[in-house]
Every structure is written in C-alpha cells, then in structure tokens.
Amino acid sequence: QVQLVESGGGVVQPGRSLRLSCAASGFTFSMHAIHWVRQAPGKGLDWVAVISHDGNSQNYADSVKGRFTISRDNSKNTVYLQMNSLRDEDTAVYYCGRDLVHSNIFYYMDVWGKGTTVTVSS
Amino acid sequence: IQLTQSPSSLSASVGDRVTITCRASQGISSYLAWYQQKPGRAPQLLIYAASTLQSGVPSRFSGGGAGTDFTLTISSLQPEDFATYYCQQINSYPPTFGGGTKVEV
Numbered sequence: 001q002v003q004l005v006e007s008g009g010g011v012v013q014p015g016r017s018l019r020l021s022c023a024a025s026g027f028t029f030s031m032h033a034i035h036w037v038r039q040a041p042g043k044g045l046d047w048v049a050v051i052s053h054d055g056n057s058q059n060y061a062d063s064v065k066g067r068f069t070i071s072r073d074n075s076k077n078t079v080y081l082q083m084n085s086l087r088d089e090d091t092a093v094y095y096c097g098r099d100l101v102h103s104n105i106f107y108y109m110d111v112w113g114k115g116t117t118v119t120v121s122s
Numbered sequence: 123i124q125l126t127q128s129p130s131s132l133s134a135s136v137g138d139r140v141t142i143t144c145r146a147s148q149g150i151s152s153y154l155a156w157y158q159q160k161p162g163r164a165p166q167l168l169i170y171a172a173s174t175l176q177s178g179v180p181s182r183f184s185g186g187g188a189g190t191d192f193t194l195t196i197s198s199l200q201p202e203d204f205a206t207y208y209c210q211q212i213n214s215y216p217p218t219f220g221g222g223t224k225v226e227v
Contacts, residue, residue: 045219054190061216095164107212108155110176113166
C-alpha cells in the first residue's frame with residue numbers, strides 16, 4: 001500500500017546535527033514532491049521544507065533556512081532532511097508528506113508518515 | 123498569511139452537525155485544505171481547494187468558502203470524528219496552518 005516511513009529521530013544536544021529519512025513505497029515516488037512538516041509537543045502543524053519530484057527545487061521555512069537541507073534519492077525512494085545547528089525550538093515530531101499532485105509542488109499533502117520524534121536538549 | 127480557526131475547541135455529541143470556521147488574514151481564493159488529526163497519529167487530508175473531498179473521505183464532511191472565510195462541516199458527527207482539525211492555506215508562500223479546533227465529546 002501507499003506508505004511513507006520516517007526514521008532517524010532521537011535526542012540531540014543544541015548545536016548538533018541529525019539526519020532524518022523518509023522511505024516511500026506503493027507509489028511512483030519520482031512523480032511526487034515530498035514535504036517535511038513538524039509538530040512541537042502540544043502545538044499545531046508547522047511546514048518545514050519541500051523538494052520537487054526531480055530534486056531540482058527545494059523550499060524552506062524561514063525558521064530553518066540555512067540550517068536544514070532537504071534532498072532525495074529517487075533510486076532509493078527516499079527523502080532526507082539534514083538538520084544542522086539544532087535549537088531547543090526544533091524539538092518536535094517530524095512528518096514527511098506526499099504532495100497531492102504529480103510533477104509539481106502544490107503544497108497539499110495527501111499521504112503522511114507516522115512521524116519521528118526529535119528532541120533537542122542539553 | 124495567518125489563519126485563525128474558531129472555535130479552538132468544541133463539545134458535541136454523536137449525530138450533531140458541527141461547523142468549524144477558518145479565517146485568513148488576507149484573501150486566499152480557494153487555496154485552502156482541511157486536515158483531521160487524531161492523538162498520536164499523522165494528519166489526514168479531508169478537503170482541498172476549499173470544497174473538494176479527498177478520495178476515501180466520508181461524504182458527511184464538506185467544505186465551503188472563498189476569499190478569507192471558510193468552513194468545514196460535519197453533517198452528522200460519528201464516534202471516529204472526535205479529533206483535532208486544521209486548515210491550511212497554499213495561496214501564498216510559505217504554506218501555513220491554522221491553530222486547530224479540537225472536537226470533543
């Protein structure tokens with residue numbers, strides 16, 4: 001079935017790095033943009049970044065620009081989120097989500113993973 | 123663009139008609155989606171383009187509105203509908219979400 005599975009979360013000290021992965025299955029991965037959305041404990045949803053279906057375009061929220069990098073490997077059906085210079089306020093559950101449309105970025109997300117938890121704490 | 127949802131929470135019973143409102147700080151045409159999230163679960167897309175029902179979503183969910191004012195209506199609340207609902211705009215970058223509306227028993 002159509003599925004996204006996140007991994008790579010954990011506890012990390014402020015200023016350190018972490019890389020999240022989002023593995024896809026059950027659909028033509030190379031046709032869809034993939035987003036990262038996060039949710040701090042007890043809070044709402046916060047869009048983080050998106051990468052186009054072919055990897056040629058990336059966009060970021062201002063809060064993570066210059067610190068986070070999104071990338072993808074279509075041969076492995078996987079998207080990555082490299083998170084550097086982590087801050088306390090990056091603590092959240094990180095979800096990856098599939099863009100609704102093919103071969104474009106529309107920002108509606110129709111398939112979501114179950115999330116991976118990132119805790120930034122000294 | 124800021125999205126303000128009201129109410130922030132509501133109490134309802136099975137069978138009730140429930141309406142949630144989302145107001146945008148500026149016009150967003152019909153570029154609005156609604157998501158449902160249950161505790162400990164990922165969000166689920168219910169409606170996009172303000173009123174288009176996502177495949178597989180029950181027809182008791184409906185969306186309306188355009189410009190700055192939008193609604194999500196559940197025509198007859200079912201036990202599995204108790205959850206938090208978020209609106210999202212994609213008209214202007216970056217995409218933003220409303221603060222959520224928790225529907226409780």
